[in-house]
């Protein structure tokens with residue numbers, strides 16, 4: 001592939017003009033349209049940004065046609081099999097895998113900073129017990145924006161590093177505080193003798209003054225899910241963090257914006273919506289009815305956990321999670337999970353259906369993850385909160401890359417105006 005410029009012709013004036021083509025290290029090239037308005041007085045149009053590159057990035061690569069996902073050049077399958085989530089956080093934030101000393105130091109840094117100040121914890125008092133925990137998490141992050149004054153100067157590297165550490169170490173504590181609040185349990189702070197995932201499980205399910213026993217498969221599954229959800233290129237919530245961060249806002253507030261965007265059922269909220277859908281489907285015999293509903297243009301129902309803006313092939317994360325589903329259910333003695341049976345049957349029917357084949361709709365990361373969360377005791381309303389814990393790694397990596405990118409300007413898209421032309425103001429007495 002060459003980096004030859006595109007030559008375009010203005011159909012009104014016949015004038016020919018060039019648009020520069022930029023090549024990446026792999027994947028699609030881009031047509032640089034930054035000068036098209038100044039040169040030709042015209043905008044590009046791409047609702048949903050399906051064909052628009054918003055930035056240059058070294059962090060994550062996705063090949064949607066071939067079902068490929070890599071963090072900093074490492075295939076997700078290798079990281080899922082060989083890494084810990086904190087090792088992946090280090091990789092995403094620093095660009096390289098840590099050596100043993102670096103990993104030991106990072107694990108200690110994160111553990112040492114995992115306490116949440118009581119001022120931030122007091123945010124909980126503003127929420128009833130029936131609040132959705134994503135609302136609480138978003139608020140607690142904005143509370144951190146107000147509390148911390150030593151890690152909000154985005155132009156100072158040491159303050160950015162403190163911010164990065166605070167997010168990775170304290171978001172799980174905030175998530176656990178939200179969970180304990182909605183389940184009417186008193187807050188249980190971090191146990192610094194435990195690993196990252198074991199500590200999360202204890203903060204969720206442990207009891208004060210009693211030893212916490214958990215099945216190792218639960219922390220193994222949580223570690224895998226956190227790795228698989230850690231980053232995914234310029235998805236909706238990451239783009240929201242970049243967009244809000246481009247205004248120079250307090251970085252905790254930018255992450256809070258990411259939490260809000262992730263919550264939507266078309267995005268990170270789909271994992272909760274999948275289980276609701278499988279519960280609504282009732283029995284396996286009902287599946288065909290729901291597949292027909294999903295295909296009916298007049299019915300807003302969609303198969304949650306299916307389809308993806310980028311993957312037009314099987315989401316590599318879904319394949320890994322489906323395998324872990326079987327392992328978790330087997331080891332936790334829930335081999336005969338009606339929910340998993342329904343999910344597998346639904347996938348089987350959909351993948352043979354002409355509609356799904358023609359539109360390249362496959363299970364995505366959210367289709368099977370909720371089954372594992374439920375099996376390890378995490379309630380539906382907390383599924384997207386766990387997704388947010390993981391995606392903090394990606395949000396931070398992209399926020400830092402955006403802050404340091406010399407091309408970064410405040411994000412400010414334009415529009416195709418289709419409204420009224422100029423018209424006269426009528427005094428109210430003259431209006432019909």
Ligand code: SDX
Pocket residue numbers: 048229231232234235236265266267268270294295301302303304305306307308309310359361364365366
């Ligand atoms: C995540 O971007 C990321 O990387 C996200 C994510 C990440 O890690 O950050 O991967 C995480 O958000 C995964 C996606 C979770 N969402 C869901 O599972 C919700 C169900 N899926 C859909 O809502 C949908 O597939 C989206 C939102 C995921 C993608 O939407 P697009 O790219 O805008 O696709 P589209 O709506 O234009 O659909 C194309 C066609 C349409 O039919 P036509 O208008 O062409 O006739 O496919 C149909 C859609 O109606 N379609 C579906 C469908 N998804 C798309 N039909 C039935 N069921 C579905 N799930």
